[in-house]
Amino acid sequence: MSAAATPLTMARLAGPWVKVVDFLRLLSGRPIGLVGLAGVIFFVLLAFVVPFFVPYDDKVNVTAIYEAPTLAHPLGTDSSGRDVWNQIINGGRDILLVGFLAAFFSTVIAVTFGSLAATVGGRLDTAILGITDIWLTIPHLPVLIVAAAVLNLSNLLYIAAILAVLGWASLLRQIRAQVLSLRERDYVEAARSLDLGLFHIIFREILPSMRSYIVIHFIFAMTGAIYAVAGLMLLGLVPLSGINWGLMLNLANVKGAIFFKDSIWYILSPILAIALFQLSLVWLSSALEDIFNPRLRSGG
Amino acid sequence: MLSVRHLSIDYLTRRGPVHSVRDVSFDLHKGETLAVIGESGSGKTTMAVSLVRLSPRAARITAGQILYRTAEGETIDVRGLGTDELRHYRWSELAMVFQAALNAFNPVITIWEQFHDTGQAHGYGSAKKIRQRADELLRLVHLEPDRMLRAYPHELSGGMRQRILIAMSLMLEPQVVVLDEPTTALDILTQRQIIDLLGNLKKRLGFSLVFISHDLSIAAELADRVITMYAGTVVERASVQDLFYRPRHPYSVGLLRAVPRVSGELGSVESIAGSPPDLIRLPPGCTYEPRCPLRIPECREAEPALLAVDLPDHDARCIRWQAVAEQVGSSEVPVAVKAAAS
Amino acid sequence: MSVRDVTLRGEPLIELDGVSRVYKTAAGTITAVDDVSLAFGKGEAMCIVGESGCGKTTAGRMLAGLLRPTKGRLIFEGNDVWKIKGRELASFRRAVQLVHQDPYASLNPLRTIYQTLSAPLYRHKKVRGHQAATASVTDLLQRVGLTPPGDFLVKYPHQLSGGQRQRVAIARALTVDPRVIVADEAVSMVDVSIRISLLNLLLKLRDDLGVTIVLITHDLAVARYFAQKGRIGVMYLGRVVELGRSEDVVGDAAHPYSAALIAAIPEADPTITRGKERVELRSAEIPSLLHLPSGCTFHPRCPLAEPGLCDVQVPVLQPLRDEREVACHVAVRERAPAAELLSASTGG
Numbered sequence: 001m002s003a004a005a006t007p008l009t010m011a012r013l014a015g016p017w018v019k020v021v022d023f024l025r026l027l028s029g030r031p032i033g034l035v036g037l038a039g040v041i042f043f044v045l046l047a048f049v050v051p052f053f054v055p056y057d058d059k060v061n062v063t064a065i066y067e068a069p070t071l072a073h074p075l076g077t078d079s080s081g082r083d084v085w086n087q088i089i090n091g092g093r094d095i096l097l098v099g100f101l102a103a104f105f106s107t108v109i110a111v112t113f114g115s116l117a118a119t120v121g122g123r124l125d126t127a128i129l130g131i132t133d134i135w136l137t138i139p140h141l142p143v144l145i146v147a148a149a150v151l152n153l154s155n156l157l158y159i160a161a162i163l164a165v166l167g168w169a170s171l172l173r174q175i176r177a178q179v180l181s182l183r184e185r186d187y188v189e190a191a192r193s194l195d196l197g198l199f200h201i202i203f204r205e206i207l208p209s210m211r212s213y214i215v216i217h218f219i220f221a222m223t224g225a226i227y228a229v230a231g232l233m234l235l236g237l238v239p240l241s242g243i244n245w246g247l248m249l250n251l252a253n254v255k256g257a258i259f260f261k262d263s264i265w266y267i268l269s270p271i272l273a274i275a276l277f278q279l280s281l282v283w284l285s286s287a288l289e290d291i292f293n294p295r296l297r298s299g300g
Numbered sequence: 301m302l303s304v305r306h307l308s309i310d311y312l313t314r315r316g317p318v319h320s321v322r323d324v325s326f327d328l329h330k331g332e333t334l335a336v337i338g339e340s341g342s343g344k345t346t347m348a349v350s351l352v353r354l355s356p357r358a359a360r361i362t363a364g365q366i367l368y369r370t371a372e373g374e375t376i377d378v379r380g381l382g383t384d385e386l387r388h389y390r391w392s393e394l395a396m397v398f399q400a401a402l403n404a405f406n407p408v409i410t411i412w413e414q415f416h417d418t419g420q421a422h423g424y425g426s427a428k429k430i431r432q433r434a435d436e437l438l439r440l441v442h443l444e445p446d447r448m449l450r451a452y453p454h455e456l457s458g459g460m461r462q463r464i465l466i467a468m469s470l471m472l473e474p475q476v477v478v479l480d481e482p483t484t485a486l487d488i489l490t491q492r493q494i495i496d497l498l499g500n501l502k503k504r505l506g507f508s509l510v511f512i513s514h515d516l517s518i519a520a521e522l523a524d525r526v527i528t529m530y531a532g533t534v535v536e537r538a539s540v541q542d543l544f545y546r547p548r549h550p551y552s553v554g555l556l557r558a559v560p561r562v563s564g565e566l567g568s569v570e571s572i573a574g575s576p577p578d579l580i581r582l583p584p585g586c587t588y589e590p591r592c593p594l595r596i597p598e599c600r601e602a603e604p605a606l607l608a609v610d611l612p613d614h615d616a617r618c619i620r621w622q623a624v625a626e627q628v629g630s631s632e633v634p635v636a637v638k639a640a641a642s
Numbered sequence: 643m644s645v646r647d648v649t650l651r652g653e654p655l656i657e658l659d660g661v662s663r664v665y666k667t668a669a670g671t672i673t674a675v676d677d678v679s680l681a682f683g684k685g686e687a688m689c690i691v692g693e694s695g696c697g698k699t700t701a702g703r704m705l706a707g708l709l710r711p712t713k714g715r716l717i718f719e720g721n722d723v724w725k726i727k728g729r730e731l732a733s734f735r736r737a738v739q740l741v742h743q744d745p746y747a748s749l750n751p752l753r754t755i756y757q758t759l760s761a762p763l764y765r766h767k768k769v770r771g772h773q774a775a776t777a778s779v780t781d782l783l784q785r786v787g788l789t790p791p792g793d794f795l796v797k798y799p800h801q802l803s804g805g806q807r808q809r810v811a812i813a814r815a816l817t818v819d820p821r822v823i824v825a826d827e828a829v830s831m832v833d834v835s836i837r838i839s840l841l842n843l844l845l846k847l848r849d850d851l852g853v854t855i856v857l858i859t860h861d862l863a864v865a866r867y868f869a870q871k872g873r874i875g876v877m878y879l880g881r882v883v884e885l886g887r888s889e890d891v892v893g894d895a896a897h898p899y900s901a902a903l904i905a906a907i908p909e910a911d912p913t914i915t916r917g918k919e920r921v922e923l924r925s926a927e928i929p930s931l932l933h934l935p936s937g938c939t940f941h942p943r944c945p946l947a948e949p950g951l952c953d954v955q956v957p958v959l960q961p962l963r964d965e966r967e968v969a970c971h972v973a974v975r976e977r978a979p980a981a982e983l984l985s986a987s988t989g990g
Contacts, residue, residue, distance in 0.1 A: 029314075186748040189708065190811075193739060194762045194818055195732050204761065208752045339833040340804075457928070487693040488860075492906035493926060514834060517908035520915045540912050558835045559910045560867040562892055563918070569867055571839035575803045634911050 026291045033287020039280025043273075047092030056090040056243060058082060066263045076265035078248075079255040084269050091244040092273065095226055098160050102225035105164030106171060107218045114175030115202050118183060129176070135169040144228070148237035159238065163225045171217055178213060182206045212289050219285040223278045230274055245270040301508055302328040302351070302394070302476055307364035309346055309355065318579045320346045320359070322532040325606070328476065333502065333509040335519035335540070337555070338529035341576055347529070348478055348512045352396045353378060353386055368393060371475060391422050395469035397462075399481040405453035411464060412449035415471070422472055437467035440504075441497055459490035463497065470505070479511040483518055495521050516559050520544055528552045531577050531587040534606065538614040545632045548609040548616040548624050550592045556635040567636030586618070594620045594627075653720070654681035655854055656705065656738065656822050661714030662880075663700050672931045674700040676880040677714070679959075682822070685852040687845060689865035689888070692877035693903075695931060699826055701877070702858045706740040706824045736766070739815035743827035745807035749799040755783070755810055756795040762817040782813040785850075787843055805836040812843065822854045823847070829864060841868045862907060866892045876900045879929065879939040882959060886966025890979075896968035898944045898980040921945060921984055938971065946972045946983060 027033050061081030069076050075084035117128040147162050182188060183206065191205050207214070232238050233246025234253065248270040252263070309321035321343040328334050338344040349355050351366060366378040370393060381389055390396070405414065412434065419430035435445040441463040453461060462482065469477055482498070483491040499522060502509055513519060519526050519540065526543040528536040528551060536549040547553050554572040561567075574591040577583050583590055585600035592599065598619060606615040610625055618624065627642075628635060663675040675697040682688060692698045703709040704716060707723055716723040723734055742748035749758060759782055760775040762768075769775045776795070783791035786809040799807055808828060815823055825844060829837040841857075841864065848855050857868050865874050869888040876884040876897060884897040895901035902921040909915040923943045929935050935942050941952040951971050959967040960974050973980050 186742040186744065187750040190740070190742070190748060190814065191750075191761075193706065193708065193735050194765075194814070195736050196761055196765050200761060200765065204753070205750055209750070211752075339835060459926075487928070488862075488903055489693070489906050489923070489926065489928075491908065492920075495908060515908075516834070516910035517915060520910050520912040521908045544910065544912050555835055556910065558838055560838070560863040561909050561911060561914070562863045562866055562904055562907050563909055563914055564911065566867065566870070569838050571837065571842075572835040573839075575805065575836070576833075632913065 023291065027287060030287040030290060032283045033291075036280045036283030036285075036287060039276060040284055043092060043277045043280065044096065046089055047096050050089050051093065054086060054089050057086050058243070066266060069265060075269045078266045079251070079263070084248075084266050087243050087248055088245070088269055088273050090242075091248055091270070092277075094156060094242070094244040095229060095246060095274070096277075098156050098163070098229045099222045099226035101157065101160035102163035102167065102229070103218050103221035105161060106167040106221050106225075107214065109164065109168040110171035110175050111207065111214060114172040115179045115207060117172075118176045118179035119198060119202055119206070125176075128172075132169045132172050136173075138166070140166050140228075144232060145235075145237060148232060154238075159229060159232070160225070163228055167221060167224065171221065174217070175210070175214075178210055179206055182209060212291075215288055216285045219281045223281055226274060226278065245273050301330050301332075301369055302510075303365075303367040303369075304347075304351075305365040305367065307347065307350065307366065308362045309343070309350055310360050310362050311346070312358045312360065313580075316580050317360075319582060320532055320579060321350070324364070324529070324532075324534050326527055326534065326537060328508050328510060330475075331502075331506055331508055333511075333522050333524045335523035335526045336510065336512045336529060337514065337516060337519050337526060339514055339555075339576070341531070341579065342529040343532035344512045344529045345480055348396070348480055348510070351378070351478055351510075352390050352394060353381070354390075354396070368476075387422070391418075391469075391474065392472040393474055394476040394478065395472070395474040396478040397465045397469050397480065397482065399484060405461065407453055409452075410449065411451050411453070411456075414464075415449070415468060418468055418471060424471065433471060434467075437470055438464070440470070440501065441467045442493075443467070457490070458486050459493060462486065462490075462494055466494075466497070466501070470501070470507075473505075474507060476508045476510065479509070481513055481515075482511055484513070484515065491518075498522060516544075516555065528555070531582065532579060533587070533603075533617065535588065535617045536615070537606065538611070538616075541632070542611055542614050545634065546611060546614075546625075546630050547628060547635065548611070548614065548621040549588075549618045550594050550620065550624055551588050552616075553624060553628060553635055554591075554593075557639060561634070561636075564634070565637050565640070567634060567638075568640035569636050570639075588618075592620075594623050596620065654717075655684045655686075655719065657681040657717040658701065658705055658711075659715040659717055661701070661704055661711035661716065663697075663704060663709065664712045670932045673880050673934065674931065675704065675711075678877075678880075678882055679714075680705075680875060680882065680885075682854050682856060684821075684854060685848055687848050687855045687869060687872045688857070689869040689872070689874045690856065690858045690877060691860070691862055691865045691874055693860055693928075695879070695928065696877040697880040698858045698860075698877050702740070702824045702826045702856065705822075705856060706738050707735060708740060736818040737820055738822040738824065739818065739820040741808070741811050741815055741823060741825040741828045744831055745804050745811060746799075746831075748811045749807055749814075751799055754796050754798055755779075755802075758810065759783075759814055759817060762814070766818060768817070782816055785816065785847075786810070786813040787839070788813070804832040805840060808832055808840055809843065812847070816847070816851075820853060822856065824856045824858065826858045827860065828857065830859065830861065837864065838867065844868070862892065862904065863909075876903075879931065879934060881939065881969065883940070883969045884967070885959060886962075886964065886968075890964050890966055894979045895981045896962050896966055896973055896979040897940075897970050898946045898973070898984065899940045901979075901981040901984055902943075902945075904981070919985065938969070945987075946970075946980060948972060 027037060064077050064081040065079060067073055067077040073083045073085060075088060078084055113128050117125040143166060151158060188201060188205050191201050230246040230249065234249045236250050252267050305325050307321055307324045311318040311320045324347055336344045346359065350361060361379060368376045368378055370376060376389065415434040416427060416430055424430050434449060438445040438448050443460065443463055448464065483494050486494065495518065523540045526538060526540050527534050528549065530551045536543065536547065536552045543552060544556065547556060557570050558572055560569045572591055577587050585602055586604055589595045589599040604617050604619045606617050607621060608615050609621045628638060658678055658680045660677055660679050661675060662673065662677055665672045665674060678701055690698045690701065700709065704711050707716060710724060718734055726734065756779055759779045763775055763778050769778050779795065780791040783794055788794045788806060788809050829840050832840065844855050847853050859865050866888055872888060873886060874888045874891045875882050876891065878899045884891060884900050886896060891900060892904060895904050902923055905918060905921040922945060924945060925943045929939065929942065937953040937955050938957050941947040944952065955971065957969040957971050959969045962968050962973060963977065968974060970980060973983065976983060
């Protein structure tokens with residue numbers, strides 16, 4: 001019954017909805033991926049939508065320091081008696097945004113130049129590869145620390161840009177290697193002899209078969225960037241105002257929360273938030289790997 | 301000697317069970333060479349692999365029996381064998397040479413070590429005894445033992461590797477040898493050597509031979525009897541002369557007409573229209589009906605049984621076999637040539 | 643009068659002129675193709691036959707302009723292809739299309755049939771707009787026998803059978819109105835029951851569109867069928883050893899190698915195949931491409947080989963009777979095809 005009904009429902013749905021339904025149907029066969037997707041959606045909503053309803057509240061309350069979870073404070077309170085749950089809600093936006101942007105920039109750089117190097121070859125390839133190799137030898141942490149000291153890192157975009165500039169090189173090498181092998185495929189050779197042009201060959205023939213690869217590396221880049229930015233904040237290198245999960249860790253450290261037994265909820269909350277979000281991303285990416293395979297799409 | 305009864309095998313996939321082998325029955329007699337011919341997806345390899353119970357995990361035997369009669373006259377139910385019995389059966393009674401095995405030699409050990417490992421695993425005896433046997437077998441397949449045993453697989457040509465595999469399969473003197481696509485991927489002159497070799501070995505050692513192939517010409521060369529498989533089931537069983545000159549199933553006729561020849565008259569060569577059915581959603585009635593030039597409405601009603609035709613020891617899964625017989629006749633002329641004449 | 647003059651009638655359309663292709667590997671130098679000259683006329687259907695390692699695929703790729711010869715020239719309509727540049731080179735690339743062996747690898751798995759076929763049409767401004775593109779793609783699908791075309795437009799390659807995919811690959815080649823199609827083992831990976839229909843399709847394109855079609859195959863029966871009224875060239879270890887009309891080559895091979903090959907082929911006919919007269923070779927081993935034999939590369943295996951001649955001098959293609967050419971000292975000297983010489987020696 002349901003098997004017969006599916007094509008009908010599918011046919012009635014227009015354009016992009018078919019793809020969404022198809023995607024969810026495929027994802028539903030992979031519980032880990034479903035949990036991952038739910039986790040990602042949860043954190044995105046938490047970080048970007050919930051703050052509209054639960055505005056940041058930094059009122060200090062010295063009578064309620066390091067409280068255990070209660071109904072009023074589901075995750076307890078911090079060193080100044082502020083609500084940790086409120087901070088978690090309001091502290092996700094910056095972290096997620098920086099992670100996303102950093103991953104986006106570095107992926108764009110890596111994909112563009114990596115595929116160009118592999119497809120065009122010759123001197124361009126040698127030049128791009130040379131720069132990449134030099135870049136790879138630059139140690140990240142010192143550069144980040146120096147950059148944080150020299151530049152005004154209060155702008156999120158700057159942090160994302162710096163992380164991206166530091167992070168593209170290894171991905172570029174991987175993308176280039178992938179494109180090099182895909183370039184030898186018969187259908188790419190056919191595209192070349194049909195004179196379909198470089199743009200078509202890269203963006204229509206080669207990169208689409210790397211979708212899953214790129215998305216998965218994008219997700220990994222994002223997890224990397226999130227850890228990097230959280231680390232920067234923990235070290236206090238980013239003079240950010242407001243609140244975010246990294247800053248929470250930094251404050252917990254600075255205010256000596258790690259020396260109190262009662263502060264466990266305060267310390268664990270941002271760590272868990274980051275870890276769970278990252279876990280969701282990784283789970284989602286592992287399920288995506290299967291789904292991007294068109295052979296599994298509505299049968300042959 | 302070997303008797304397969306109503307064997308059915310499903311493959312479990314995401315889309316549902318693939319009915320890869322359906323109701324396959326045949327007998328193999330002592331000293332006989334049986335060819336199983338069919339195209340990709342006909343179930344021939346799945347069926348062959350099940351004879352040694354080496355089917356992949358997703359495959360399930362859903363019905364049927366595989367009965368094997370030993371030299372002592374004992375009948376073994378292959379489906380019911382335990383692990384140890386199965387190991388004994390696999391090499392000492394019925395040995396199988398896979399097509400994939402050509403590339404599946406362990407690349408880092410010498411041919412001698414392969415022989416030695418196989419001999420030991422089956423308790424053949426001391427290294428000296430195994431060595432003697434290896435020498436004997438390699439000479440049997442016209443290879444120089446000293447040179448071969450020292451070699452690594454990559455140093456040998458495809459034809460040599462195929463001959464070594466055949467030699468190894470004979471180590472424990474099996475009564476039945478099953479070969480999967482024995483000459484595919486080999487050059488013509490090498491193919492010829494393997495075919496001649498198989499013919500000679502059989503004559504000398506007297507084992508029975510089953511080979512699985514999509515190549516009709518190897519069946520024409522070697523087989524005594526031929527079974528044609530289509531969409532997972534046997535559509536025709538006949539002697540080799542019958543099958544090539546007096547087929548009674550439209551698919552066998554189509555297949556024969558689809559293969560051009562190098563010698564003799566080319567005749568009227570023609571492909572079969574359409575493509576094989578989806579093995580998950582089989583058409584009602586005869587599975588060949590959608591492609592069959594002789595179809596009538598009754599063909600859609602039920603899948604026909606294997607029916608005895610006008611020739612002895614010959615059956616076809618076709619209710620229209622008389623119409624086929626009328627078209628093809630009984631003379632010893634290739635089907636394509638007859639078609640050109642009519 | 644050489645074969646070329648007889649069969650080509652006029653100037654050749656495309657020509658390999660003394661091409662060689664040498665690969666340098668860690669183990670040494672491999673000569674995949676050695677001084678091959680082949681010319682193809684407009685609208686010709688020709689076959690190049692040989693076993694693995696004979697250089698037929700390398701020759702085909704050089705013919706399609708996908709591989710640069712180490713030596714020699716590729717000539718198309720009188721121009722040396724590897725000397726032209728820019729727009730002219732691009733137009734050559736489109737004029738010669740290769741159909742690959744593996745229909746599972748030659749179509750982009752992520753693109754629908756419509757996308758695959760419409761891209762070249764848009765790119766080369768043969769159509770404008772979705773409607774015109776759909777009409778053109780529909781025509782193409784019909785031309786290659788994929789009917790009804792509507793069923794195929796939105797399908798992905800994995801939803802098609804091997805034979806159907808190969809038809810799509812042929813349709814894709816047709817999008818750029820090629821003058822030459824090089825089909826490299828184009829039927830060897832599809833089921834035997836439908837091979838003939840693919841060959842018929844190629845022959846029909848030749849008849850309808852006047853395209854030159856060069857089929858490269860290891861299967862002599864396929865070659866015989868495809869080149870029924872055309873020529874077959876037989877290659878062995880990088881050289882063309884025999885060139886002639888299909889029925890002559892198959893019925894009465896001029897070169898001892900082709901004769902041995904034909905005698906060895908198993909046939910789908912029990913009486914013929916079991917009664918075949920064998921040609922006994924002196925050695926079963928195929929020499930390594932790294933250490934090619936001196937003189938005629940077939941001499942260590944050849945039953946007609948004469949010491950002092952065949953192991954010293956490299957034979958070149960020379961005319962024999964019946965519009966055929968052969969690279970064999972003995973056959974040329976005796977003015978007889980090797981098949982006759984061999985059966986005379988076993989018969990007498």
